[in-house]
Amino acid sequence: MVRAEGRATPENKNGNENEYIAEFRDVTFVYNKGVTYETKAVDSVNLKIRRGLITGIIGATGSGKSTLIQMLNGLIKPDSGEVLIDSENILSKDVKLKKIRFKVGLVMQYPEYQLFDETVESDIAFGPRNMGLSEEEIKRRVESGARFAGLDFSLLKKSPFDLSGGQKRRAAIAGVMAMEPELLVLDEPAAGLDPAARREILGKIRDYRKERGTSVVMVSHSMEDMARYCDRIVVMNQGRVCMDDTPPKVFGSSEELFSAGLDVPGITKVAYELQKLGIDIGRDIYTVKYAADMLCEKYGLKASAENF
Template identity: 50%
Template sequence: MAVLEVRNLSHCYGAKTQMQVFAVKNVSLRVEAGELLGVIGHTGSGKSTLIQHFNGLLTPTSGEVLLDGENIFKDKATTHAARFRVGMCFQYPEYQLFEETVYKDISFGPRNMKLSDDEIDRRVRKAAQFVGLPDALLEKSPFDLSGGEKRRAAIAGVMAMEPEILVLDEPTAGLDPRGRDTILRLVEHYRTETGSTVILVSHSMEDIARMATKALVMNRGEAALYGTVDEVFSQGDKLVSMGLDVPAVTRIFLSLHDRGVPVRTDVYTNEQAAAEFRRLLGKEARA
């Protein structure tokens, strides 16, 4: 059974006024346990609005969100519980840090869950371990950390709630390549270690292509493409027509194809590219 199911969800800003805008239009999806769903789309395509429904921060104009088959908007208690079951980490999460020490800040979520002190301590230490923050940093002020450390501390604050589903909105935005690699690696490590479901919003097609099991492409509030990574990236031309960036290798193969070279256009990883080149060169050598 799907952990998270979204049925015909629409969200409209400024409903019943002249300025009503549909940020999300009739989106349906099913996320199975342990999957990594990549969400891609332009700024303003409705990705951020969509994901804020998953933990009940936004109430849909129509449609429903089911967690383990139960509508999270059924009553207030269920909506509140959804906040802890779906951990949401917003863009630039380091701006949410506020406590005196990193330890206290990470424990903010678990404390709100009214857990025992021992349990809180266990979760904080485990989350800090996941994001690679050494014990020495836990007693420091979060404002004294470096940019990358702050980001990781903030992500730990969400992980410490031990949510069944972890939603990360552009967790690598504004980081240098090494910082990006660190974050993505720790997300992958967290997922394999805990077996939890991860939803990753990203601009980078390469990251989604490499990490995700399924991909959702949002365009003007609608789910333009939704399926396994293979299904989505094999439609490179469609992605390009939506003005989205395709992985660099896909771009190379698309333009080779345009120039009349008989290659596949559904290549999106370096391994596939190498295989395709070998096939092509082998054919030419025979000819």
């Protein structure tokens, strides 16, 4: 059964080894090797990605985060070091990269430019078909992928080039989801989307992880989104990992973030300002609801349960 093999099930989650879905061991990658502009995009990175969690990677432009995540399915090969998926070095000769790519689904930045097939349906089916699944199973996968991405079934027979930008993005995400990857890697999945669409896609990723235990790695420039949806945050600065912790710990360390060319969410800054005024609700405030709840608790007010 291909499906069982390609998914993290609770049964095979035993022992320490299985705590991590992916691992970078002393990984270095150099762009423009040997010329004047030689740059270490990724510099001696050691990082473990926890199974079943949403890990956010943040960093300024050029900090190496996109390069790093493209190594997770072997799209970019490091100059030195090892990349492990399920404790298996994906660069070793015995490992078939094709199999790794069924396991690790990568949604690149602006994936709407990667559609190529005649119809949306065949585009989404491309991955599952390569996995050698039955036609029946492919059909089911196409539908579940489309459903996840919020893509109307009536669009499946259309040419991808007749879709709007937002629909193309959904079709591209459907294609990766149809492979039911064990590790889902997304580079700026919500870039260019309006706030409601951002919430929809990020919320779906969170729900999907909850339902299936899929591990997720995602890159974003929005500190607010990362604070809200991630379980772990990895901070990159000039090719190196400088923090790897929970959102409150990371967003509570503003100095480190600023020196990495990043920012804290607006609400965290409000917490700093409150602290200056003698209203101390801590510096590890990273979502608006949490800030409101802390204020209400401290001053005996009744917090509103609503969430947006």
